[in-house]
Amino acid sequence: MAVPSFLARERIVARPGFNRWLIPPAALAVHLCIGQAYATSVYKTALVEHFDTSLTAIGIIFSIAIVMLGVSAALFGTWVDRNGPRAAMFTSAVFWVTGFLVGGLGIETGQLWLLYLGYGVLGGIGLGIGYISPVSTLIKWFPDRPGLATGMAIMGFGGGALIASPLSRQLMNYYDPAYDGTAGTVPNGEAVAALFFTLAAVYLVFMMFGAFIVRVPANDWRPAGFDPASVKKKALVTTESVSANNAIKTPQFWLLWTVLFCNVTAGIGILEQAAPMIQDFFRNGETSTVAAATAAGFVGLLSLFNMGGRFVWSSTSDYIGRKPIYMVYLGVGIVLYVVLATLGSTATWIFVLTAAIIISFYGGGFATIPAYLRDLFGTYQVGAIHGRLLTAWSAAGVAGPLIINGVLDTQGTPGQLVAANYRPALFIMVGLLAIGFIANLLVRPVASKWYEPQATTPATARANPERSAAR
Amino acid sequence: MSHPVRDDRQSTHTPGALIAFAWTLVGVPLAYGLYNTVKAASQLFGG
Numbered sequence: 050m051a052v053p054s055f056l057a058r059e060r061i062v063a064r065p066g067f068n069r070w071l072i073p074p075a076a077l078a079v080h081l082c083i084g085q086a087y088a089t090s091v092y093k094t095a096l097v098e099h100f101d102t103s104l105t106a107i108g109i110i111f112s113i114a115i116v117m118l119g120v121s122a123a124l125f126g127t128w129v130d131r132n133g134p135r136a137a138m139f140t141s142a143v144f145w146v147t148g149f150l151v152g153g154l155g156i157e158t159g160q161l162w163l164l165y166l167g168y169g170v171l172g173g174i175g176l177g178i179g180y181i182s183p184v185s186t187l188i189k190w191f192p193d194r195p196g197l198a199t200g201m202a203i204m205g206f207g208g209g210a211l212i213a214s215p216l217s218r219q220l221m222n223y224y225d226p227a228y229d230g231t232a233g234t235v236p237n238g239e240a241v242a243a244l245f246f247t248l249a250a251v252y253l254v255f256m257m258f259g260a261f262i263v264r265v266p267a268n269d270w271r272p273a274g275f276d277p278a279s280v281k282k283k284a285l286v287t288t289e290s291v292s293a294n295n296a297i298k299t300p301q302f303w304l305l306w307t308v309l310f311c312n313v314t315a316g317i318g319i320l321e322q323a324a325p326m327i328q329d330f331f332r333n334g335e336t337s338t339v340a341a342a343t344a345a346g347f348v349g350l351l352s353l354f355n356m357g358g359r360f361v362w363s364s365t366s367d368y369i370g371r372k373p374i375y376m377v378y379l380g381v382g383i384v385l386y387v388v389l390a391t392l393g394s395t396a397t398w399i400f401v402l403t404a405a406i407i408i409s410f411y412g413g414g415f416a417t418i419p420a421y422l423r424d425l426f427g428t429y430q431v432g433a434i435h436g437r438l439l440t441a442w443s444a445a446g447v448a449g450p451l452i453i454n455g456v457l458d459t460q461g462t463p464g465q466l467v468a469a470n471y472r473p474a475l476f477i478m479v480g481l482l483a484i485g486f487i488a489n490l491l492v493r494p495v496a497s498k499w500y501e502p503q504a505t506t507p508a509t510a511r512a513n514p515e516r517s518a519a520r
Numbered sequence: 521m522s523h524p525v526r527d528d529r530q531s532t533h534t535p536g537a538l539i540a541f542a543w544t545l546v547g548v549p550l551a552y553g554l555y556n557t558v559k560a561a562s563q564l565f566g567g
Contacts, residue, residue, distance in 0.1 A: 068534035074542035081546060205546070211553030255545075262542060346564030349557045401564065 056260075058133030063264035069190040069272070071262055076183030076202035078259030079138050082252040083145060083179040084209015086114055086172075091217045092241045099238030100161050110169050112446065117173020119443030122181050126436025127293055129178060134186040134263045141179030142256035146249045148172025153245030156238050168245075179256070180206065180439065184419045185432035189266050192428075193275045195420040196371075200363030203416040207356030213248070220244045283424075285372060285492070289500040290429030297437055301425050301495050304488045309418055310441040310448075311485030312378055315386065315478040316411025317449030319404055320355075322457075322471075323348045327401075329466040330394045339397070347401060354405040355412040362413025363420065371421040372492060378410040378417075379486040383479050390475035394468035415442075425495050452477055 054060065089111050096107045129137040148171035155163025183202050191198035218230040225240035236244075271277065277288060296302050319326065324344040328337035339347075366374040385403050393400045418438060423431045453474050457463070460470035 064530050064532040066531045066533050068539060071534055071539050071542055074539075074546045077546040077550075078542075081549060205550075208550050208553055211557045212549045213553075215553065215556035258542075258545065262538075342563045346561045349560035350564055352557050353554075353561060 052132050052136040056132070056136040056139055058131075058136070058265060061133060061135050061264045062267055063270070065267075065270075067264060067266075069266075072183070072187060072190045072264065073198070073201045075134075075138075075259040075263040076187055077205040077208075078255045078262075079141060079179050079183060080202050080205030081209045081212060082255050083141070083176050084206040084211075085213035085248065085252075086111070086118075086176055087207070087210035088213035088217060091214050092221065092236065092244065095221070095236045095238065095241050096156070096164075098235055099156065099241065100159065102161065106161065110164055113165055113169030114173035114176060115446040116443045117170055118176040118180060119440040119446075121174040121177030122436035122439040123177075124436075125174075125178050126181055126433030127430065129181055129436065130185060130293075130430050130432040133265055134182050135260050137178055137182035138256060138260035138263060141175045141182055142253060142260065143175070144171050145175030145179060145256065146253045148175055149245045149249035149252070153242045153249070156242040156245065159238075177436070177439070181432050181436045183259075183263065184435055185428065185430075186263065186265055188419060188423050188431055189428055191272070192277065193272050194364070194367050195423050196367040196417060197364040199419040200360045200416045203363070203419075204356055204359040204412075206415075207352070207359050207412055211352055211356065217244055217248075220247055283370065285370070285494055286424045287427055287494065287500075289427050289495075289497070291426040291434075291495055291499045292501060293430040293433035293437060295499045296422075296426050296430070296434045296495075299495055299499055301492055302434070302438070304492050305418065305421060305425075306438055306441045307488040308375055308379070308485045309414060309438060310445050311481045311488070312375075312382070312411065312414035313442055313445035314449040314452070315382060315482050315485075316408060316414070317445060318453045318474060318478045319407060320351065320411070321450050321453050323351055323404075325463065325466075326471065327397075327404075329471065330400055330468045331397065332465075332467050335465075347404075350401065350405055351408045354409040358409030358412035359416035362409065363416035366413075366417045366420060371417060371424055372489060374413070374417055375421070375489045376486065378414050379482050379489060382407060382410050383482045383486065386475055386479045386482065390472045390479075425492070429501060 093104070093107055096110075097104055100107070125137075148167045148169075151167025151171060152164045153167070155161065155165075155167055184199055187198035187202055188195045221236040221240045221244050222228050222230055224243040225236045228234045228236035228240065291299070324341075324347065327344050327347045328339045328341075331338045362374060362378070385407050389400065389403045389407070393403060419431065419435050422434050422438065426434055456474035456477065457466060457470060460466060460473070
């Protein structure tokens with residue numbers, strides 16, 4: 050599928066002397082917008098009241114969006130790699146913004162299915178394309194620090210929620226003065242619809258700015274002082290190229306799929322239940338020693354560690370290596386989950402510190418995976434490979450809440466649960482992390498039979514993307 | 521569809537002001553989000 054010439058990859062090849070530090074803000078402009086997906090809880094109750102429906106019926110909107118994220122990233126990854134980041138960011142912006150407009154229309158007219166179609170399906174496609182759009186470009190601009198580069202962008206996804214939550218509250222307060230953002234007050238449907246339309250306009254400007262300034266490096270471009278041969282010296286790092294169609298035939302791809310799935314499922318276990326969980330862990334009879342406001346503070350702290358972990362741990366992986374850092378995420382994660390399950394209710398600081406580090410590993414796992422893929426499969430179609438791997442996120446987005454909610458349903462009634470009721474779910478997460486740890490341990494360099502022929506330059510490969518697919 | 525290919529041999533210079541503007545544009549909302557989240561998280565220690 051051809052794209053208009055102003056979006057074409059050939060139009061955005063940077064000339065010598067271009068400063069690569071313009072690329073991270075381009076990536077952030079997209080990820081800070083699509084990160085809004087993690088801030089949907091601010092208007093969840095309002096939508097339940099507006100549509101007079103269940104929490105589950107509203108929660109499905111987010112689930113559809115995450116499933117569509119994985120599906121679209123997997124389906125359009127090769128298209129993104131072939132047409133470049135400007136076309137991808139532009140397309141992502143169109144879908145993401147249209148999703149808000151259609152969703153807002155659904156709220157305005159009281160038609161829930163339009164919200165499913167708009168925010169869920171169209172927005173989800175925007176999420177998937179937007180999430181992978183700058184990743185391979187950043188890896189190519191920062192071959193010397195791929196973990197730092199992808200960490201910056203994917204940190205933006207975490208940061209997007211930090212921005213959208215308070216901004217949404219303030220905007221809904223503006224559109225419905227009766228709503229003041231505190232517990233107990235709920236904005237009306239018109240205010241949520243107006244919020245959707247406003248966010249659509251703001252996100253359109255930001256994402257188009259990113260699409261406008263993004264550039265791809267020329268094929269022979271290298272950062273000053275960088276020797277490509279130096280990366281070859283590191284274990285598991287290849288300078289060869291593996292196509293997306295071949296990558297999914299390798300055990301390495303499925304081992305990393307398992308690693309991501311286990312790491313994300315375990316993290317979601319805490320994120321899903323964060324506020325009620327801290328109150329339940331310190332429940333004394335009918336009441337908890339942790340107030341609702343304190344629980345909200347805990348959720349805020351987790352958001353900070355989620356975002357910070359993406360940048361800090363992914364950057365660290367440039368120094369200690371991708372496989373070792375996942376051994377930390379998963380191995381130390383196991384220990385922390387055991388501590389949480391057994392000692393978490395003895396002191397608030399133990400609970401908070403343990404959960405915060407676990408969530409930083411959750412964020413780190415997301416941010417480091419593109420660099421891990423680049424190490425194993427090369428830069429050739431790393432965006433498309435990353436897109437296909439994100440189906441693990443979609444699967445974890447379904448499995449994580451199912452596990453935690455399923456276990457808690459068998460343990461008692463919400464509002465009366467205590468720390469012991471969480472133990473079965475937490476130990477299931479320990480088991481999942483152990484599986485992920487073993488999968489990571491089994492990762493070896495990709496067999497040479499999957500490498501693209503040396504004569505294939507990135508330029509010719511882009512012109513013939515399907516050439517290697519039949520191998 | 522064929523696209524005009526840019527001559528990538530010509531040298532360019534990225535203005536420092538453009539880089540500063542781009543970072544400010546993404547940095548200001550991020551700082552706003554961080555401030556509000558730290559404020560919310562502080563209830564954990566103050567409450």
